[in-house]
Amino acid sequence: MKFEDSELPPKLSTLSKLQYFNCHDCNLTGGLPESYGELTDLIEFNVRANALTGAIPNSFKKLRNMVAFRVDNNAFLGPFPNWMFDYWPNLTSLLLSNNQFYGMPYNISYLETRFNLTYKMSFMRWDCNYVTGPEPCGRQGQNNCSELTLAYTQGGAGSSGKFSFDQNCWDNVYTNFSAIVGGEVCTGHPLTCEGFYSQVVNRKICPVCPTDQELLLNSTVDNGCLCEYTGSGGSGFPVKTTIGIVVGTLSLCLVLLVIYRRRRRTPFSPDPPSHSSEEKEDDELDGDWKTPVDVQSFSVEELCRITSGFSESQMIGFGGYGRVYSGELPDGRKVAVKLASAGSLQGSKQFRNEVNLLSRLHHRNLVRLEGYCNDKKYQALVYELMKEGNLATHLAAKGSPAKLGNKAEVETRGCLPWYKRVEIAFEVAQGLEYLHSFADPPVIHRDVKPSNILLDENMVAKLADFGLTKEFPELETHISTAPAGTAGYFDPEYFLRQQLTTASDVYAYGVVLLQLVTGQVAIDHRREDETNIIEWVKNRFFLRGIESIIDSKIAEEYSVEAFTKMTELALKCASFSKKDRPTMKEVLAALSPLIYPKKRKTSGSSSDSMDVTISALGTLHLQQLLNGQSDESSTSSGRVRSSSTNIMEFSQDFAPR
Numbered sequence: 001m002k003f004e005d006s007e008l009p010p011k012l013s014t015l016s017k018l019q020y021f022n023c024h025d026c027n028l029t030g031g032l033p034e035s036y037g038e039l040t041d042l043i044e045f046n047v048r049a050n051a052l053t054g055a056i057p058n059s060f061k062k063l064r065n066m067v068a069f070r071v072d073n074n075a076f077l078g079p080f081p082n083w084m085f086d087y088w089p090n091l092t093s094l095l096l097s098n099n100q101f102y103g104m105p106y107n108i109s110y111l112e113t114r115f116n117l118t119y120k121m122s123f124m125r126w127d128c129n130y131v132t133g134p135e136p137c138g139r140q141g142q143n144n145c146s147e148l149t150l151a152y153t154q155g156g157a158g159s160s161g162k163f164s165f166d167q168n169c170w171d172n173v174y175t176n177f178s179a180i181v182g183g184e185v186c187t188g189h190p191l192t193c194e195g196f197y198s199q200v201v202n203r204k205i206c207p208v209c210p211t212d213q214e215l216l217l218n219s220t221v222d223n224g225c226l227c228e229y230t231g232s233g234g235s236g237f238p239v240k241t242t243i244g245i246v247v248g249t250l251s252l253c254l255v256l257l258v259i260y261r262r263r264r265r266t267p268f269s270p271d272p273p274s275h276s277s278e279e280k281e282d283d284e285l286d287g288d289w290k291t292p293v294d295v296q297s298f299s300v301e302e303l304c305r306i307t308s309g310f311s312e313s314q315m316i317g318f319g320g321y322g323r324v325y326s327g328e329l330p331d332g333r334k335v336a337v338k339l340a341s342a343g344s345l346q347g348s349k350q351f352r353n354e355v356n357l358l359s360r361l362h363h364r365n366l367v368r369l370e371g372y373c374n375d376k377k378y379q380a381l382v383y384e385l386m387k388e389g390n391l392a393t394h395l396a397a398k399g400s401p402a403k404l405g406n407k408a409e410v411e412t413r414g415c416l417p418w419y420k421r422v423e424i425a426f427e428v429a430q431g432l433e434y435l436h437s438f439a440d441p442p443v444i445h446r447d448v449k450p451s452n453i454l455l456d457e458n459m460v461a462k463l464a465d466f467g468l469t470k471e472f473p474e475l476e477t478h479i480s481t482a483p484a485g486t487a488g489y490f491d492p493e494y495f496l497r498q499q500l501t502t503a504s505d506v507y508a509y510g511v512v513l514l515q516l517v518t519g520q521v522a523i524d525h526r527r528e529d530e531t532n533i534i535e536w537v538k539n540r541f542f543l544r545g546i547e548s549i550i551d552s553k554i555a556e557e558y559s560v561e562a563f564t565k566m567t568e569l570a571l572k573c574a575s576f577s578k579k580d581r582p583t584m585k586e587v588l589a590a591l592s593p594l595i596y597p598k599k600r601k602t603s604g605s606s607s608d609s610m611d612v613t614i615s616a617l618g619t620l621h622l623q624q625l626l627n628g629q630s631d632e633s634s635t636s637s638g639r640v641r642s643s644s645t646n647i648m649e650f651s652q653d654f655a656p657r
Contacts, residue, residue, distance in 0.1 A: 008047075010035045010318070017041055019065075025049040029521075033318070034341060037062050044068040048095065049525050051075060053486050061087040068093035072125065075487030075523045076101065080126070094124035098525075100487045101126070102495070289352055292359035296371035300378045303327070307337055321465070326385055334385035335370050339378070351379055358466075361439055365431030367454055367464045386454035386462065391424065391512075395450060395519055401554055415551075418558035420459060421516040425566060426588070426595045427461040428453055432509060433584035435466060436502045444500055448508035449489050449522070450515060488522030488532065493578050503578035506587070510534075510573025517567050519551030534574050541567055562594050 007030035012018075019041050028047060031054035036042075042063050048070050055078030056071070066088040072095040080101045084091060291297045306327035307314050317324040322341040328334055340346075346354065351374050358369040358381070371382040388394075394416050401417035416424070428448075435443040445452075445466045452465045485491070489511050491504035511522050514533050522533050530536040540548040546564045547555075569590050575581050582590070 007031075008033055008036075008052075012036065013038050015039070019043045022046045023050070027526075028052055030054075031318075032057060032060075034059055036060075039063070040065065042066060044070075046070045047074065049073040051521060051523055051525070053077065055079070056081050058083070060084075064088060064090075066091055070095040072097040072099065073525050074099055077485065077487050077490065078102075094126075096124075096126040100490065292356060295355065295359045295369060296382070298371050298373040298375075298380070298382060300373060300375045303337055303339075303373055303378075303380055303382075306335070310339065329370075333370065334387070336383045336385045337380055338383065339380045345377070345379055348374060355381075357441075357443070361435070361443070361466070363431055363434040363438075364460070365427045365462050366434065366466065367462045383464070384456075386464070387457045388455035388459060390451045390464075391453040391455065391461065392450035394455065395515060395551075398553075401557070415519075415553045418554045418563070421554075422559075422562055422566065422591075422594050424453070424455075424461040425513055425516055426591045428463060428509065428512065429584055429587045429591060431461075431463040432505055433588055435463075436505070436584050442502075444502060445505050445508075446500055447485050447489070448505050448512060449486050450512060453512070486522075491578070492576055501578060502583070503581050506573050506581045506584060507575075507578075509584070509587070510570045510575075510581070513566055513570035513573065517546075517551065517563050517570065518549050519553060534571070537567065538571065541571075565590070565594065 006028065008023075008028060010033040013033065013035035016038065018039050020043060022044075024046050025048065028050035029052065031052065034057050037057065037059035040062055043065055044067055046068070050073075052071070052074040053076065056076060060066075061083055064087060066084075067090050069084065069088070069091065070093065076096075076099040078101060081096075084094065304310065306329060307325040308327075310323075310325055314325045314327065315323055316326050316336065321344045322339045325337045325339065326334065327337050351372075355369075355372045355374075362368075367386060368384045369381065370384055373380040373382070397415040401415055432445065432448065435445055443466060445463065447465055448463070452463065454462050454464045456462065485494075485500075485504070485508070489508035491500060491507045494500055494504065511533060514520070514537050515522065518533065518537065520533050520536065523531055524533070525531055527536055530539060537549050546560055546567060549567070550558060550563060569582075569587065573581055573587065
């Protein structure tokens with residue numbers, strides 16, 4: 001099978017006897033399919049140095065034969081997976097470095113006592129993550145914490161790496177670790193982030209530090225925030241040819257497929273799951289709950305019919321929430337059915353609140369909720385179908401820019417032209433500003449990224465997955481404490497203040513703007529010391545201008561002025577400190593000169609002159625206006641470029657160069 005430049009295929013889970021899987025540096029994207037949980041014979045799994053995202057699914061607990069699990073240098077985000085030590089008794093190699101796991105790992109001394117790591121572990125690393133909690137030093141008999149060996153080797157073969165205090169972000173750091181090491185006092189370690197500042201803040205070797213520049217520069221023993229430092233290649237563990245392993249997580253899609261096949265033999269009658277007392281109370285309240293206006297309630301049987309039994313041929317996407325299927329309602333409406341996976345199911349009351357909130361969100365740039373299903377053990381949200389897919393797919397498209405006609409017909413073989421990218425930036429900003437300022441209650445999206453920006457048949461951009469967000473618990477503070485998001489778009493200030501705000505959406509939006517300009521992905525380990533797109537742009541844009549970062553697919557024709565302004569705005573949005581970021585209202589004001597029409601007088605007699613509205617982006621197509629003129633000519637208002645099908649006029653300020 002070929003996986004390069006793609007997502008991991010769920011169908012791989014059918015190889016029930018598979019033991020080894022290696023896809024090191026294959027340019028993989030997306031998440032880990034839940035269906036891999038059925039691969040219980042897996043021994044080794046290697047997906048190092050890709051662009052995989054999301055959390056390690058809990059269903060991986062079923063992989064009890066796992067010996068080597070190597071997922072370092074990706075963009076995984078989620079709680080530190082301590083469960084691996086409990087569920088994988090044969091584990092000898094664990095590589096989690098260079099991701100965005102957060103939380104507290106088991107204490108090293110606890111691991112040694114419980115698992116006898118000195119004899120079992122070949123090596124393990126978790127540096128370059130957002131790990132918090134007491135420093136896990138405390139190897140028995142070792143009192144030099146700054147020399148703590150984290151990469152264990154059998155027989156001292158010389159492949160161990162050193163684990164120092166500036167390799168993660170710790171809290172509650174003390175100079176006396178007697179409570180941890182049983183009387184031993186650890187001294188002589190460098191409790192400072194200065195090394196991190198020079199290596200990470202300047203060179204961006206690792207994710208953005210979860211603190212601000214001032215704290216980094218003035219770190220002390222009592223600072224409580226010490227951050228990761230990896231250097232430029234001396235990681236400490238050996239570079240070997242790694243045979244990887246297949247990961248596994250139970251796939252809801254496969255479960256549903258089995259259920260559907262059974263349904264074909266017997267009438268559909270799913271057994272309800274066991275309920276807690278709280279869930280039973282929720283179910284008792286269901287009878288009193290009224291379906292919101294303009295939102296339809298579906299049964300599981302109805303969803304099965306419109307998706308052909310959740311057929312794989314109708315699956316159009318999957319992610320952390322579950323799988324998405326296309327379908328058609330009896331009245332002809334095309335819909336997308338987002339079916340919750342087992343790990344995403346909510347209590348009935350919480351799910352009803354979610355539907356209530358979504359039903360109140362109405363905006364041209366938000367994907368419209370058509371209905372829902374809360375039938376026994378199944379939950380699903382039914383949205384309008386966005387026929388042109390997501391922005392991420394269009395940005396990755398090969399070839400020259402597509403020519404969009406008056407009806408925005410899309411040539412799928414081409415990439416997005418420059419003016420459509422600016423329009424999309426404006427439309428996404430409108431959707432976010434509505435969520436922040438006009439929704440009742442206001443909403444923080446929490447996961448703004450190209451794959452959550454969908455395009456309809458007219459190429460109008462609409463935000464999706466805002467239904468997985470949380471409303472502000474305190475309207476005055478615009479704060480959400482629940483962690484969410486995707487590596488590369490995640491607000492770095494969350495790790496300092498443990499709060500997500502409207503400014504968190506602005507940060508992610510800034511990253512999306514940079515992607516519209518550059519065509520680059522947010523996190524790419526192939527960029528070496530410039531893994532993060534923000535640093536990649538800064539190191540070029542400020543020295544060599546917009547030409548050094550513009551997407552090569554549109555480099556032949558784009559507005560230098562418009563894209564320069566977009567890049568400057570994007571970097572403001574992606575400022576480390578939220579106080580330096582604009583609001584979405586201010587973003588719209590900055591984009592307006594690129595979007596809103598300008599008026600000029602047409603040539604002709606002074607008495608008969610008329611106002612003609614000219615869009616800064618050329619979205620007003622002046623068919624045959626310049627009949628007989630050359631393909632590129634000048635007018636009093638700016639440059640005109642023509643194609644075989646239409647002629648587009650631009651204002652002087654933002655004409656393509």
